[in-house]
Amino acid sequence: MKKVLVIAEHLNGQIQDITYELLGKAKELAQGGEVAVLLMGKDMKDAASSLGAADKVLYVDSDALAQFNPQTYFLTAAKAIEEYQPDIVLIGTTSQGMDLAGALSARLKMPLVAYVGALEDGKAVSQLYGGKMNVEVGLSTPYIAAVLAGAFPADKGKADGTPEVVEMAAPDLSGAKVRFKQLIEPEAGDVDITAQDILVSVGRGIQSEDNIPMFEELAQKLGGALACSRPIVDNKWLPKSRQVGKSGLKVKPKVYLAFGISGAPEHIEGMKDSELIIAVNTDAKAPIFDYAHYGVTEDMFDLVPKLMEKL
Amino acid sequence: MNIIVPIKQVPDLVEELEVDSSGKALDKEWLKFRINEFDDHALEEALLLKEDLGGTVTVIALDGDDVDKALYTAAAKGADKLIKVTGVDAELDNHKAAKALASVIKDMDYDLILTGVQAVDDLDGQLPVLLAEYLGLPHIEVVTGVKVDGNVATVQKEFSGGIVGEYEVDLPAVLGIQAARETPRYVPVAKVRRAMRSAEIEEVNATVDDASSALTVERMFKPETGGGAEFLTGSVDEIAAKIVELIKSKI
Numbered sequence: 277m278k279k280v281l282v283i284a285e286h287l288n289g290q291i292q293d294i295t296y297e298l299l300g301k302a303k304e305l306a307q308g309g310e311v312a313v314l315l316m317g318k319d320m321k322d323a324a325s326s327l328g329a330a331d332k333v334l335y336v337d338s339d340a341l342a343q344f345n346p347q348t349y350f351l352t353a354a355k356a357i358e359e360y361q362p363d364i365v366l367i368g369t370t371s372q373g374m375d376l377a378g379a380l381s382a383r384l385k386m387p388l389v390a391y392v393g394a395l396e397d398g399k400a401v402s403q404l405y406g407g408k409m410n411v412e413v414g415l416s417t418p419y420i421a422a423v424l425a426g427a428f429p430a431d432k433g434k435a436d437g438t439p440e441v442v443e444m445a446a447p448d449l450s451g452a453k454v455r456f457k458q459l460i461e462p463e464a465g466d467v468d469i470t471a472q473d474i475l476v477s478v479g480r481g482i483q484s485e486d487n488i489p490m491f492e493e494l495a496q497k498l499g500g501a502l503a504c505s506r507p508i509v510d511n512k513w514l515p516k517s518r519q520v521g522k523s524g525l526k527v528k529p530k531v532y533l534a535f536g537i538s539g540a541p542e543h544i545e546g547m548k549d550s551e552l553i554i555a556v557n558t559d560a561k562a563p564i565f566d567y568a569h570y571g572v573t574e575d576m577f578d579l580v581p582k583l584m585e586k587l
Numbered sequence: 588m589n590i591i592v593p594i595k596q597v598p599d600l601v602e603e604l605e606v607d608s609s610g611k612a613l614d615k616e617w618l619k620f621r622i623n624e625f626d627d628h629a630l631e632e633a634l635l636l637k638e639d640l641g642g643t644v645t646v647i648a649l650d651g652d653d654v655d656k657a658l659y660t661a662a663a664k665g666a667d668k669l670i671k672v673t674g675v676d677a678e679l680d681n682h683k684a685a686k687a688l689a690s691v692i693k694d695m696d697y698d699l700i701l702t703g704v705q706a707v708d709d710l711d712g713q714l715p716v717l718l719a720e721y722l723g724l725p726h727i728e729v730v731t732g733v734k735v736d737g738n739v740a741t742v743q744k745e746f747s748g749g750i751v752g753e754y755e756v757d758l759p760a761v762l763g764i765q766a767a768r769e770t771p772r773y774v775p776v777a778k779v780r781r782a783m784r785s786a787e788i789e790e791v792n793a794t795v796d797d798a799s800s801a802l803t804v805e806r807m808f809k810p811e812t813g814g815g816a817e818f819l820t821g822s823v824d825e826i827a828a829k830i831v832e833l834i835k836s837k838i
Binding site for chain 2 (some may be wrong): 287288303325327335338343344346347370371372374375376378381382383387388389390391399402403405407408409410411412413414415416417422453454455456457458460461467473475476477498499507509511513516517519522523524525526530531533537551552554555559560561565566567568569570571572573574578579582583585586587
């Protein structure tokens with residue numbers, strides 16, 4: 277019997293899927309113990325009703341928690357953990373979670389295992405090296421696990437029910453050195469990659485910005501659009517609106533053609549539900565092939581011209 | 588504006604990774620190392636801020652694989668000072684790495700610390716927040732934009748779906764950089780060689796007490812590969828024909 281605490285994540289007032297993914301896992305890890313969710317926000321108490329899979333919702337209300345803030349959320353979570361004394365804390369490996377997990381681990385001296393893709397009592401598997409290597413670690417409670425998005429099904433964390441809501445006081449947040457200013461919605465791109473039937477997606481393996489037009493042409497010939505993985509956007513070869521993955525967009529096209537994408541977990545998260553995935557990568561052991569339906573290890577620069585001839 | 592940039596070397600994932608005979612660590616014999624790509628972005632952002640505001644950029648790294656080369660490369664790009672922290676083995680232990688770096692950085696004069704948002708071997712969590720906590724500083728992770736005005740930085744933090752949060756943070760602070768505003772600059776090898784002759788690496792020994800990640804690595808193993816994909820074989824022409832057929836069957 278364990279006490280498991282899930283740190284809820286919300287953005288624009290919406291509880292994020294990762295919260296349900298963690299909640300489902302928390303129920304399994306609790307083994308009949310107690311599952312609590314820590315919900316921090318402003319006027320968000322009603323959202324507790326959407327967390328029916330939990331036994332308890334620890335709710336902290338403050339103006340300083342109205343939007344995610346790396347410092348106020350951290351200080352509040354640290355206080356809640358000290359008061360609640362969970363055996364296991366589950367946090368998402370997300371933009372928000374990455375500001376909390378390590379800081380909580382250092383402050384509270386609780387071990388932290390990150391990039392968790394599998395978790396059972398006393399054992400976690402962390403996906404490292406861009407998904408090319410798994411590391412199994414032994415764990416004794418109390419500990420914090422930062423879990424990859426999509427590692428566990430969200431369905432198991434969704435249930436009707438009315439968990440008990442326990443209001444907790446926020447710590448003194450008046451001197452916070454980090455202040456939230458505003459949320460900026462993404463600029464609408466020229467193309468909405470989430471609305472395409474066919475995506476041609478390119479990654480680091482295309483080597484040069486000069487090769488972008490060739491893939492753009494292929495996408496057009498197929499009647500689809502060009503998308504990409506994160507390094508392409510970081511290099512400014514394509515705009516952010518074309519990025520598939522954790523910090524980009526989730527896509528579910530009928531056909532996803534991946535060129536030179538190795539398949540880091542952050543990318544997989546954004547495309548793994550595509551109906552047909554064909555991956556082209558000269559590295560036969562690239563993780564993308566675990567998720568692709570069909571794989572090709574030929575040189576893409578030989579293959580693409582042939583493809584275009586046939587279209 | 589004095590900026591510190593902690594960097595680290597990581598295995599180049601272009602190479603095949605193998606597990607060593609202990610079954611718990613990477614076989615390093617054939618590995619190539621390169622700078623953590625996000626650290627490269629952090630360095631770029633630091634150099635751009637220096638170009639805008641003046642000041643210095645100090646690059647600091649724990650001693651390790653090919654670290655001198657990474658430091659000299661940073662100097663060739665424009666870093667003013669290079670520090671190598673010796674005496675600490677922090678493999679798969681960012682808690683320990685952060686403590687060692689903090690023990691050296693705490694006595695330095697700085698306004699801002701920029702480092703990569705994450706690295707491919709962050710078993711026990713990402714470095715920026717650990718370092719911030721050990722230095723008693725505020726932190727922001729997943730940063731894609733930094734503007735500094737006096738002792739306040741305005742920072743853009745990326746959430747999922749391309750939504751960005753804008754924050755103000757009092758300096759000094761630690762920022763985990765996802766992407767610099769420009770592509771990290773390239774330096775020719777000749778310039779790195781010149782830096783090796785002219786730049787100096789200051790070595791500082793650090794002692795870190797035992798407190799570290801507190802994780803026990805039981806085993807390291809490759810995930811099942813090729814499990815999902817059926818590989819298309821034959822001539823390039825045949826493969827192209829098959830792909831076209833597959834696509835046409837879906838639309």
